[in-house]
Structure formats: C-alpha cells, structure tokens
Amino acid sequence: MRKRRDTLKNPEQELRIFRTRAVLAALVILILTGVLAGRLAYLQIIQHEAFSTRSEKNRVRVEPLPPNRGLIYDRNGVLLAENRPTYNLTLIRERVEDLDSTLDRLEALLELTPEENEDFRIQARQPQRPFQPALLMSDLNEEQIARLAVNRHRLPGVEVEAQLLRYYPEANIMAHALGYVGRINAEETKTLDPGRYAGTHFIGKVGIERFYEDVLHGQAGLRQVETNARGRVLRELGRTDPVPGETLTLTIDSEMQRLAYELLDGRRGSIVAIVPHSGEILAMVSAPGFDSNQFVTGIDVASYRALQEDIDLPLFNRAIRGHYPPGSTIKPFLALAGLVEGVITPDSTINDPGFYQLPNDSRRYRNWLRWGHGRVDMERSIAVSNNTYYYSLAHELGIDRLHRQMDAFGFGQRVGHDVFGESGALMPSREWKQGRFNQPWYPGETLSVGIGQGYWQVTPLQLATATAVLANRGRWVKPRLASRIGDTTVPPDLPETQGDIEVQNEAWWDRVFSGMEKVLSGHEGTARRTGVGLDYRMAGKSGTAQVFSLGQDQRYNAEELAERLRDHALFMAFAPLEDPQIAVAVVVENAGGGSTHAAHLARAMTDAWLLEEEAPDLDEVLEALENDNGSVAGN
Secondary structure, X not given: OHHHHHHHOOHHHHHHHHHHHHHHHHHHHHHHHHHHHHHHHHHHHHOHXXXXXXXXXXXXXXXXXXXXXXXXXXXXOOEEEEEEEEEEEEEOHHHOOOHHHHHXXXXXXXXXXXXXXXXXXXXXXXOOOOOOOEEEEOOOOHHHHHHHHHOHHHOXXXXXXXXXXXXXXXXXXXXHHHOEEEEOOHHHHHHOOOOOOOOOOEEEEEHHHHHOHHHHHOEOEEEEEEEOOOOOEEEXXXXXXXXXXXXXXXXXXXXXXXXXXXXXXXXXXXEEEEOOOOOEEEEEEEEOOOOOHHHHOOOOHHHHHHHHHOOXXXXXXXXXXXXXXOHHHHHHHHHHXXXXXXXXXXXXXXXXXXXXXXXXXXXXXXXXXXXXXXXXXXXXXXHOOOHHHHHHHHHHHHHHHHHHHHXXXXXXXXOOOOOOOOOOOEOOOHHHHHHHHOOOOOHHHHHHHHOOOOOOEEOHHHHHHHHHHHHOOOOOOOOEOEEEEOOEEOOOOOXXXXXXXXXXXXXXXXXXXXXXXXXXXXXXXXXXXXXXXXXOOOEEEEEEEOOOOOOOOOOOOHHHOOHHHOOEEEEEEEEOXXXXXXXXXXXXOOOOOOOOHHHHHHHHHHHHHHHHHHOOOHHHHHHHHHHOOOOOOOO
C-alpha cells in the first residue's frame, strides 16, 4: 500500500512539470511583453506623427473666412450695392449627433411658421461639402440670438456667425439693372471652386451681380483655432486673410435711373439711355420693379407667389427681354437702307393717296392718315411718319436686303457687353420663317416689316443701341454697364463689337437726321408738341406698336378697347444733333401713340442729361404729359 502511494507521488516529476510550466509561462509573458513593447514603440515612434496630427485635429480646427463682396457704385460714386453686418444661423452636420432632434429644438426656439420650418429643413439637408457650415437662417434678430446663446450647450454643431449681408439701397429702381445675390443652391455647389467659396453662402443670381461674380466675390481665407471638448473656440492659432472682391463702378447715373423710373409713373414699360460715343448705359429701367433685397436671404413662398402672379410682371426685365414691334421708330433706319441699296435718293417722292397696293393685289395697306399725305419725299416721310412711303420702300428692298441692312444696326441680336440674360428678340427673314413655320415668305409680310410690324420684334436696349449707332453715323460702340473694375477702366473697344456701317455718301446721314429733327421741330412733325421750347437740336422718331391686328377697313379706337389691348407707345431720340451726347429709347405699354406719351418721356431724359439743373422737374413733365391730350395726329 505504501509502495503504491510512493508511486503516485513523485516529487521530482512534479518539480520538472512545474519548471516546464514556469518556463512556458515566462516565455509567454516575455513574448506578450515584447509584443506590447513593440506595439507601444510602433505607436509612439513610428506612428507618432499620424496620431499627433489626429490629436491636433481634435483640438485644432480650420475654419473658412468668407471674403467681403465687392461694392457697386454708380458713375458719380453713389453706393448702389453695399454689405451690412448681420447674424446668420449655421449648422455643421458632421458635428450634430441627432439632426432631427436638433432641428426640432431650433424650430421651437425660433418660433418658426410651418412654411419657414419646411425651408429650414430643406436648407439643413442640402448637399454640402464635409465640415462646411450650412446656412439655415439669415439676418437673425436680437431675441433669436439671445435664445440661441442661452441654449448653446444643447445645440452642438450649431453656430451664430457674424457676416456681411448684401443690401440694395435703391432696390426697386435698380433691381433689373443690378440683379441680386441669393443662397448657393445644390446645383451651384457642384460647380463652384470649393477653396474659393469656402464659408460662402451667397452668389450672384442675375444681372450685374451674376455677370461680374468672379470679380465681385473675392477669395476665401482660413483660420486655425483651438477648441475645447465641446467645440467652443478658445483661441486663434493662425490665419490667412480673405481677399475681398473688387469694387465695381457702373456707367449708370443713379439720378437718371431714378428719373426714368419715376417718369413711367406706375405704367408698364422701359426706358434705356446710352452715351453714343462710348456705349455707356446711363439708365436701364424696367417698370414695375421689385424689392431685390427680398431675394438675398431667401424670399418667402407667399411673397414670391404674389410677384409671380402679379399681372404687371414685376420680375420680367422689359429692358432686355421685352419683345415689342418697333413700329415707326425704324423708319429712319429703313430710309438709310434704301439710300445704301440704291432704291431711293434723298429727293425721291411718291404720291400718297392714303394706301398702298401690291401689283395684282386688291388689298389696300393703309396709311395712318386715311386720306393720305399727298406728295412725300424722304425727309417728310420721316417727319409725318408716312406709312405708304415705307410700304413702297420695303417692297422695293425686299425682305433679304431689308434684313441685311437692319442686321447691321444690331436688330435681332444680343447687343450688350455685360448685360446678363439679354434676348436677341427677332429680325425676321425668309430663312427664319421657313425654319419656324415651314412656309415661304410672302410680299405682304415685307410691307408689314416695312412699318415695324408683323414678325419684327425689338427690345428697348436694342432700339437704344441702334439709335446710338445712328447718332454715331454708323460707328458701332457696344453698350456696357461697367465703367471700372477696381482701378482698371473698361475700354470702349470691347471684343465682338459689330463692324461699322459705311455709306457711299456721308450727306445721307444729314438728310435722315433732318427728317428726324422735323419730327420735333417741323410744323408737321408727329411730336411737334414735345419739341416746343427745346434749347438744343434734337432728332427723334415716334412709333406705335399694335397689340392686335385690325381688319382692312377697321378703325382703331382706344376708348373702345380694354387698357391692355391698346397700342404701345414708343419713341427713340438723340441729342444734341451736332454732337450727340445721349441716345434714348422709350417703350410705354398700352399708352397709345408714341408721339405724345413716349415722346415727352424721351424729352425729359435728354433735358435732364444736357440741361442738368435747368431741366424741368418731374412734376412739370407729368403735367405737360397730362395736358397733351394727343390731338397731334400721327401713328
């Protein structure tokens, strides 16, 4: 029994087993210690820079610094677009744990309406570059700022930023010329330079603000800041200052712009004034206007719907997109075309019985004076606005030569240099009609074009530009809105300017101008009442654009028509005749004959530019317009 017990207990064997196990355990511990030491060395030495950088990023944050947008001035240094300090609410989604609950909390704090709530959530979820702040609200009031400050600890990732916000002092008057800025949308985010637009929430949408976006915006900067665990900035470690946008000086004269807007006196229409020798646009008004400041921070749904549904179309820029038949304003251009093409001479005459007939056609194309003007030469045809003369001239020219000559004056083309959104309107041709309607051109359509009706459509800017080219005796200068970008002057010789118009006899210009001068100063001139008391020589031409067509023997009676079916009134002019300093085009919708309403407005514009302080004031002009009951026959 004892022998068996000794066999079961073997101290030497147990000691050997213990030693083996101890060695194995020590070896395992040694290996694990080596692995741990190796890992520690790897992290502390080899990966030191990477983890140091990661740690630094948790403590140091890079924030974008948006640039100040360039200011816009008129030609006399009057501020047209400025930047005002404001507070914006922004959100960085990557720092928000629960976006929905954060938005719910913000909506409760700010007491937003249901429509504002919807826009709020759309802005919060709009695609954004990583760690770039999304703009939720602009122009916070003091109460909203205070509420957000008190609850800041409950709103990680939400910040109130002090920024400069675009503001237009003369918003209604300048809206269509300047345009406006607005929030950057998702589509624009995809195309913008992320470095240049870092931290920027606004971009030029239309007008000058859109065309000169590159120079007005500037270059974003950066700053490094140290933050605590909650993300609050403790101190600034370094910065690269943003580069502000360039200052833009326009050719527009704010006083002329205001006068043009007030002259329209609540009517729908447009006035464009240009300096002929330089192409500088002095005024470019479309009425009615709108408050462009509403679009900067984001217009509410109700206000935008009201603008869209307004029957007067305040958002529509009539100056560059309005299409109007030019009416008789184009007769001086056609007269010159007839001279250039050798169809007429300055002394060519016709006998006007009150109508014109095409060969082998019984239809009568009537003159506005139903019993006719009798014997009419070129100058008298312009002064009395004789239709029969231009029916005959258009027929002799034909649509092909007529189109070619009018194309030389810029009709049917975009004529402006920096006029964003301009329409080319329509100068019809044989090819255009075939392509548009798959129909041939008919001779009767040429007659309609010959008096500025039919398919022919112009914009007020086109008409003013053509008038400036006429005043320059064929020398082309491209219309422009910018005078200086920073300290750099915009040259008058702009690229893609159309070639000058050359005529065989320079005296032809004088003969055409003589007819235009008689419009205002001649005893038969259609706008002779407007020309009373002129202190300088002025050349002009009235026009009336039909809104609907009359039957062959039907008479036009404005009193029997609804206001919006009445003729549009047009007038183009330049002055002084010897050395033109201003060219004007006026379109007043549904105002009747251009020889009365539009002519007075054109005269007021030339008076204001040439006479300055001695020009009649606005009340005198409007009183003269009211007293002129349109008894002067014409158009």
